[in-house]
Amino acid sequence: MKKPRPSLYARHRFPAEVISLAVWLYFRFPLSLRMVEEMLAARGIQVSHETVRRWAEKFGREYANRIRRRAPRPGDRWHLDEVVISIAGRKHWLWRAVDQDGFVLDVLVQSRRDRKAAKRLLRKLLKKNAMMPRVMVTDKLGSYGSARREMGLSIEHRQHKGLNNRAENSHQPTRRRERQMKRFKSVRQAQRFLSIHDPISNLSHLRQHQLTAADYRNARSAAFEKWADITSVALAAWKIGSSQSKFCRVPVNGTMP
Structure with a gap:
C-alpha cells in the first residue's frame, strides 16, 4: 500500500x-x-x-x-555579540547569541547598537529559551551590562574580547551568505533568512576538529x-x-x- x-x-x-x-x-x-x-x-x-x-x-x-x-536544552553559558551589516546602503547591527557549544540561540537585526537594542535581544532570548543562563559572555560594549542591570538579571557577566570568540566565529557563515546574496535587501529579508538559516545550520554543527573520522561520519x-x-x-x-x-x-x- x-x-x-x-x-x-x-x-x-x-x-x-x-x-x-x-x-x-x-x-x-x-x-x-x-x-x-x-x-x-x-x-x-x-x-x-x-x-x-x-x-x-x-x-x-x-x-x-x-x-x-x-532542539535539546541549550547550554548555560551564552555568548552574545553584534556585527555591523549594510542593508540598502544603511548601517545595521546583527545581534547573535550562541551557547558554549556554538549552537545559535537566536539572531536579531536592529538599526541601533545601544542599551535598548541589547535589552531587546536579552528579552527575546529569555522568552524563547524559557531559561536563565548561568554566565553571559560579551565583548566590552557597555550596553550589555546596562541592559542586564535594568532587567534585574542576577547572572554572572564576563566582559572580555578574547572570551567571546565563540560568538564572533558564528558570524562567518552569515558573512559568506551576505556576499553570495550581494548583501541583504531589507531588514525583513535579513531577519527572515537568518532565522531559517541558523536552525538548519545548527543541525549540521558537528565540530569536526574535535571528532575522529569515524565519529564525524557517524554524527553526519x-x-x-x-x-x-x-x-x-x-x-x-x-x-x-x-x-x-x-x-x-x-x-x-x-x-x-
Missing part, C-alpha cells in the same frame, strides 16, 4: 524528496538560487530558481520551526537522519539519483510548484 503524502506538501507537484533536498542545499551551503537550480538540473530535476525561492520561504520556515521544537549520518525525519522524507528516498527523471513531468493545471 502506498504511503500517504504528508499534508505539508499537498498540492505541490514535486515530491517531498525534491523539495527537502532543494531547501537543504540552499540553506546548508553558500549557494545562490540559480546554483541550486543547476544542481537539481544535473540530477534530472527541472525546476526554476523562483520555485526554489518560494520553497525556501515556505518550507524552510516550517523546517526551522520543527528543528527548534526538537545522524544529522542526515534528523533532517529526513524533520522533513517527513525517508532517508533512502531523500538521496535522489540523477536517473529519476519522473520528477521532471509537465506541471498539472491547478497545482502549485
Whole structure:
C-alpha cells in the first residue's frame, strides 16, 4: 500500500524528496538560487530558481520551526555579540547569541547598537529559551551590562574580547551568505533568512576538529537522519539519483510548484 503524502506538501507537484533536498542545499551551503537550480538540473530535476525561492520561504520556515521544537536544552553559558551589516546602503547591527557549544540561540537585526537594542535581544532570548543562563559572555560594549542591570538579571557577566570568540566565529557563515546574496535587501529579508538559516545550520554543527573520522561520519549520518525525519522524507528516498527523471513531468493545471 502506498504511503500517504504528508499534508505539508499537498498540492505541490514535486515530491517531498525534491523539495527537502532543494531547501537543504540552499540553506546548508553558500549557494545562490540559480546554483541550486543547476544542481537539481544535473540530477534530472527541472525546476526554476523562483520555485526554489518560494520553497525556501515556505518550507524552510516550517523546517526551522520543527528543528527548534526538537532542539535539546541549550547550554548555560551564552555568548552574545553584534556585527555591523549594510542593508540598502544603511548601517545595521546583527545581534547573535550562541551557547558554549556554538549552537545559535537566536539572531536579531536592529538599526541601533545601544542599551535598548541589547535589552531587546536579552528579552527575546529569555522568552524563547524559557531559561536563565548561568554566565553571559560579551565583548566590552557597555550596553550589555546596562541592559542586564535594568532587567534585574542576577547572572554572572564576563566582559572580555578574547572570551567571546565563540560568538564572533558564528558570524562567518552569515558573512559568506551576505556576499553570495550581494548583501541583504531589507531588514525583513535579513531577519527572515537568518532565522531559517541558523536552525538548519545548527543541525549540521558537528565540530569536526574535535571528532575522529569515524565519529564525524557517524554524527553526519545522524544529522542526515534528523533532517529526513524533520522533513517527513525517508532517508533512502531523500538521496535522489540523477536517473529519476519522473520528477521532471509537465506541471498539472491547478497545482502549485
